[in-house]
Amino acid sequence: MKPKLADSGSAGADSILAAHRVAFHPHWHAASLRWIKSASNGAGVAERAAEAGACPSQASFAARHAALPNVPASSPPGVVACAALRPRRPHRRWSLPPCFTDMALLLLAFAVLELYRPLILDAATETIMNAKHPSAIEKKNHSxxxxxxxxxxxxxxxxxxxxxxxxxxxxxxxxxxxxxxxxxxxxxxxxxxxxxxxxxxxxxxxxxxxxxxxxxxxxxxxxxxxxxxxxxxxxxxxxxxxxxxxxxxxxxxxxxxxxxxxxxxxxxxxxxxxxxxxxxxxxxxxxxxxxxxxxxxxxxxxxxxxxxxxxxxxxxxxxxxxxxxxxxxxxxxxxxxxxxxxxxxxxxxxxxxxxxxxxxxxxxxxxxxxxxxxxxxxxxxxxxxxxxxxxxxxxxxxxxxxxxxxxxxxxxxxxxxxxxxxxx
CATH class of the missing domain: 3.90.550 (Spore Coat Polysaccharide Biosynthesis Protein SpsA; Chain A)
Structure with missing residues (x-):
C-alpha cells in the first residue's frame, strides 16, 4: 500500500517550511520550480505559509512542494528537501515497443487461427470422395x-x-x-x-x-x-x-x-x-x-x-x-x-x-x-x-x-x- 502523501494540512506545510529553511538556496529553488507540479491544494498551503510569516518565495515553494509525489508527510525535513531538489520521475513499467507488441499479437493471431481452422473451414474444404466430381480444395495454398x-x-x-x-x-x-x-x-x-x-x-x-x-x-x-x-x-x-x-x-x-x-x-x-x-x-x-x-x-x-x-x-x-x-x-x-x-x-x-x-x-x-x-x-x-x-x-x-x-x-x-x- 502506498504511503499517504502530504496534504494541505498544517503538518504538511510545517514540514515543507522547515525543509525550506534548512536547505533553501536560490539555484535549488529554481531547479525545484522546473520539476515540481502545482497541486490543487497548493493555494491553501501558500496561505498558511504566509500566515506563518514566510517570505513570498518560501510561500511559493511550499505551495508547489505540497504536490510532490511519494513523499510522506512524516518524512524528516532533510528528506523532504532532497526530494524537492531532485524529484523522482514517475515510475514507468517496462514494456515492448509498439512495433514488437503488434508483431507478437499478429503471431498469436496466426497461431489461434491455425488451431481453430478445423472448426471454421472443415465444411468448405472437406472433399466428398464418393461424389461424381469431388469438390476442390478452396484455399489453394498453405498458411x-x-x-x-x-x-x-x-x-x-x-x-x-x-x-x-x-x-x-x-x-x-x-x-x-x-x-x-x-x-x-x-x-x-x-x-x-x-x-x-x-x-x-x-x-x-x-x-x-x-x-x-x-x-x-x-x-x-x-x-x-x-x-x-x-x-x-x-x-x-x-x-x-x-x-x-x-x-x-x-x-x-x-x-x-x-x-x-x-x-x-x-x-x-x-x-x-x-x-x-x-x-x-x-x-x-x-x-x-x-x-x-x-x-x-x-x-x-x-x-x-x-x-x-x-x-x-x-x-x-x-x-x-x-x-x-x-x-x-x-x-x-x-x-x-x-x-x-x-x-x-x-x-x-x-x-x-x-x-x-x-x-x-x-x-x-x-x-x-x-x-x-x-x-x-x-x-x-x-x-x-x-x-x-x-x-x-x-x-x-x-x-x-x-x-x-x-x-x-x-x-x-x-x-x-x-x-x-x-x-x-
Missing part, C-alpha cells in the same frame, strides 16, 4: 505458419537420416499387398482411391496394354473396397503385356490430413523408396488419370540418362507449391536417387502428421531439391512435358487430365471412349 513448418520439416530430414522415420514407419506398416521384384526395366507407379480406380485407372492400364510392349506397372489403392480390390486382381490376371502388381492400405494415411486427396496425391512417393529398394530399378511416378499415347518405357529410357532424378521444373511459377509439377517424376537407382526418395518419403510422412489442408507433394519435392542440389548431393534432369501433357499433343507419351475441366474435355473423353471400345 504462413504451415509453410514455416514445412520448411522446418525439410531441414530436419536433410540434417538427419532418422528425422520423421517413425512417422514413415507408421504408414509403411499399413501397406499390404505385393511389390514388384527383380532388377530390370523401369517400374511405372501410380496410386488412387476407389473413385479414380473406376474412372481412370482401368483406362490407363488398358491404354498401356494396347501398345503391345512389355511394361511393369505398380498400382497402390487407397482404402479400397473388397469389390475394387478383387477387380484389380482380376485385371492383373487379364493383362498380357503389363506386369501389374498391387498394394493397398486400409485408410490410415488418408486420415492424417484434413482432406483425403492430399494423401492420395502424395502416397506414390511414399511407395517409391520401397520399390527402389526391392528392385534396384528406375521408378517413374505418374498421375493415374493419364492415357498412354505410345509405349512409355522405351520413351522414358530415351530421356532418363544418368541423373539421380527427373522432374518437371517450373521456375516461372511464383508459388513454391507450383515450381515443380509432380505429375511425372522419375527416380534412378543411384545412391543419391535412392537417398532422395527416402528423404522425400520421410518429409511427406512428417508433413502428413501436421494435418495439412493443401497438397504437400510438390512443395516437398521443390524444397528438397532446392536445398540439396547446390550441395552436390543430387543431380537432376528436366522431365519432358510430354510425359504429363495437359494440352493433349499428338506426339506426347502420356496425356494427363489435370482438373475436371480437362477430364471432361471432348479430346480426353473421346480418347477414353476409343480405348474402352471393344476390340474387333
Amino acid at each position: 504462413l505458419l504451415m509453410r514455416w513448418r514445412i520448411g522446418r520439416c525439410v531441414a530436419r530430414v536433410i540434417a538427419s537420416d532418422e528425422a520423421h522415420a517413425a512417422d514413415y514407419a507408421r504408414i509403411e506398416k499399413t501397406i499390404l499387398g505385393t511389390l514388384p521384384e527383380g532388377e530390370g526395366a523401369p517400374v511405372l507407379l501410380a496410386a488412387c482411391n476407389d473413385l479414380y480406380y473406376r474412372e481412370f485407372a482401368v483406362t490407363m492400364l488398358r491404354s498401356i496394354e494396347r501398345h503391345g510392349q512389355p511394361e511393369r506397372f505398380h498400382l497402390h489403392l487407397c482404402g479400397p473396397t473388397t469389390e475394387v480390390l478383387d477387380d484389380a486382381r482380376a485385371l492383373a490376371a487379364r493383362l498380357s503385356h503389363v506386369d501389374l502388381t498391387v498394394t493397398w492400405d486400409e485408410g490410415y494415411g488418408a486420415s492424417l490430413p484434413h482432406v483425403p486427396t492430399i494423401y492420395y496425391t502424395c502416397v506414390r512417393f511414399l511407395i517409391a523408396p520401397l520399390i527402389l529398394k526391392a528392385t534396384r530399378s528406375p521408378v517413374l511416378c505418374l498421375d493415374i488419370d493419364g492415357i498412354a499415347r505410345r509405349p512409355i518405357t522405351p520413351a522414358y529410357d530415351e530421356v532418363r540418362g544418368g541423373s539421380d532424378i527427373l522432374l518437371i521444373k517450373r521456375p516461372q511459377m511464383a508459388s513454391s507449391v507450383r515450381k515443380v509439377l509432380a505429375s511425372a517424376l522419375g527416380f534412378n537407382p543411384t545412391a543419391n536417387g535412392i537417398r532422395f526418395a527416402d528423404r522425400l518419403a520421410r518429409a511427406l510422412a512428417g508433413m502428413l502428421s501436421m494435418r495439412p489442408r493443401y497438397h504437400i507433394d510438390q512443395i516437398a519435392v521443390y524444397r528438397l531439391v532446392r536445398s540439396i542440389e547446390p550441395r552436390g548431393e543430387l543431380s537432376t534432369a528436366q522431365m519432358p512435358i510430354s510425359f504429363a501433357d495437359h494440352d493433349f499433343g499428338e506426339g506426347s507419351a502420356i496425356w494427363t487430365a489435370k482438373g475436371w475441366v480437362r477430364k471432361n474435355s471432348e479430346a480426353y473423353r473421346s480418347e477414353m471412349a476409343r480405348i474402352e471400345a471393344p476390340s474387333s
Whole structure:
C-alpha cells in the first residue's frame, strides 16, 4: 500500500517550511520550480505559509512542494528537501515497443487461427470422395505458419537420416499387398482411391496394354473396397503385356490430413523408396488419370540418362507449391536417387502428421531439391512435358487430365471412349 502523501494540512506545510529553511538556496529553488507540479491544494498551503510569516518565495515553494509525489508527510525535513531538489520521475513499467507488441499479437493471431481452422473451414474444404466430381480444395495454398513448418520439416530430414522415420514407419506398416521384384526395366507407379480406380485407372492400364510392349506397372489403392480390390486382381490376371502388381492400405494415411486427396496425391512417393529398394530399378511416378499415347518405357529410357532424378521444373511459377509439377517424376537407382526418395518419403510422412489442408507433394519435392542440389548431393534432369501433357499433343507419351475441366474435355473423353471400345 502506498504511503499517504502530504496534504494541505498544517503538518504538511510545517514540514515543507522547515525543509525550506534548512536547505533553501536560490539555484535549488529554481531547479525545484522546473520539476515540481502545482497541486490543487497548493493555494491553501501558500496561505498558511504566509500566515506563518514566510517570505513570498518560501510561500511559493511550499505551495508547489505540497504536490510532490511519494513523499510522506512524516518524512524528516532533510528528506523532504532532497526530494524537492531532485524529484523522482514517475515510475514507468517496462514494456515492448509498439512495433514488437503488434508483431507478437499478429503471431498469436496466426497461431489461434491455425488451431481453430478445423472448426471454421472443415465444411468448405472437406472433399466428398464418393461424389461424381469431388469438390476442390478452396484455399489453394498453405498458411504462413504451415509453410514455416514445412520448411522446418525439410531441414530436419536433410540434417538427419532418422528425422520423421517413425512417422514413415507408421504408414509403411499399413501397406499390404505385393511389390514388384527383380532388377530390370523401369517400374511405372501410380496410386488412387476407389473413385479414380473406376474412372481412370482401368483406362490407363488398358491404354498401356494396347501398345503391345512389355511394361511393369505398380498400382497402390487407397482404402479400397473388397469389390475394387478383387477387380484389380482380376485385371492383373487379364493383362498380357503389363506386369501389374498391387498394394493397398486400409485408410490410415488418408486420415492424417484434413482432406483425403492430399494423401492420395502424395502416397506414390511414399511407395517409391520401397520399390527402389526391392528392385534396384528406375521408378517413374505418374498421375493415374493419364492415357498412354505410345509405349512409355522405351520413351522414358530415351530421356532418363544418368541423373539421380527427373522432374518437371517450373521456375516461372511464383508459388513454391507450383515450381515443380509432380505429375511425372522419375527416380534412378543411384545412391543419391535412392537417398532422395527416402528423404522425400520421410518429409511427406512428417508433413502428413501436421494435418495439412493443401497438397504437400510438390512443395516437398521443390524444397528438397532446392536445398540439396547446390550441395552436390543430387543431380537432376528436366522431365519432358510430354510425359504429363495437359494440352493433349499428338506426339506426347502420356496425356494427363489435370482438373475436371480437362477430364471432361471432348479430346480426353473421346480418347477414353476409343480405348474402352471393344476390340474387333
